[in-house]
Each structure stands twice: as structure tokens, then as C-alpha cells.
Amino acid sequence: MKTEYDKFQLILEATAKEYGVTKSDIKGKRRLRKFVNPRFTAVLLAYKRLTKLTEEEIGAMLGDRDHSTIINALRKAKIYLETEDEFRFRHDRIYKELLPMLSRPVFQPKVPGLLLAKNHIKAVEGFM
Numbered sequence: 001m002k003t004e005y006d007k008f009q010l011i012l013e014a015t016a017k018e019y020g021v022t023k024s025d026i027k028g029k030r031r032l033r034k035f036v037n038p039r040f041t042a043v044l045l046a047y048k049r050l051t052k053l054t055e056e057e058i059g060a061m062l063g064d065r066d067h068s069t070i071i072n073a074l075r076k077a078k079i080y081l082e083t084e085d086e087f088r089f090r091h092d093r094i095y096k097e098l099l100p101m102l103s104r105p106v107f108q109p110k111v112p113g114l115l116l117a118k119n120h121i122k123a124v125e126g127f128m
Contacts, residue, residue: 007051007102008061014094015042027063040077041091047074049095050102 002010012023019038026038039062046058047070055074059065080087 002102004051004053004057005061008046008053008058010098010101011042011045011050011094014098015045018090018094029063037080037087037090040073040080041087041094043070043073044077044081044091045095045098050098 012026015038016023016026019034019041021035021038025035026042028035043058043062046053047055053061055067055070059067059070062070077087081091082088
């Protein structure tokens with residue numbers, strides 16, 4: 001089982017690969033857009049999407065940044081998702097690539113005819 005730290009490292013690696021930068025660039029202090037967009041993408045993916053890390057933990061792993069910096073990055077990244085097609089496309093591609101590796105296995109009931117849907121067990125039509 002991967003730790004939250006391991007998951008964050010995978011997010012950084014996938015983001016760096018997608019944007020053609022290094023993990024050090026993402027963790028760095030430079031504010032050029034070619035580094036900011038991957039940084040925002042990594043923060044957005046890590047916070048409540050693919051990990052359970054807090055703003056403080058993400059900040060610590062992302063170059064010892066303050067939690068308020070992470071909150072601001074999340075706010076801006078959400079705006080970018082809505083307004084910038086390329087940002088949204090790259091975010092979605094990384095998310096789809098990492099989701100199978102980082103998500104927990106879905107519980108599958110052993111009872112025939114039962115399916116799990118949004119945390120509720122429902123009988124398949126015609127079974128009961």
C-alpha cells in the first residue's frame with residue numbers, strides 16, 4: 001500500500017513528465033508560467049483528489065511552502081480549470097493516468113445479483 005508521501009511523489013513525477021519540467025522545477029520558487037502551471041496541477045491533484053494530504057503537508061513537500069500559499073494555489077488552479085483549456089486537458093490526462101494506480105480497490109460483493117453503487121447496495125432488477 002502506498003503512503004500519502006509515495007502518492008505525492010507519483011503525482012510530481014507524472015506532472016513533471018506531462019509538462020516537460022523536473023520535479024525540482026515544480027518544487028522551486030520560480031514564478032514563470034511554465035513552472036507555475038505544473039505546480040498548480042500537482043497541488044490540485046494532491047489535495048482531496050488523489051491523496052488525503054492537508055494544505056500544510058502539501059506545502060512542506062512542495063518546497064517548504066506555507067499552507068496559505070497552497071490555499072491560494074488551489075483557488076487559482078480551480079479558476080484555470082474553468083478558463084484554460086490546455087490546463088484542464090493536462091490536469092485531466094494526469095488524473096486519468098494516476099487514478100488506477102492511486103485509488104483503493106472497489107469492494108465487490110460475493111452475493112450474486114448485488115451491485116455497489118455510491119456506497120449503497122442495490123438489488124439488480126429482476127433478482128429479487
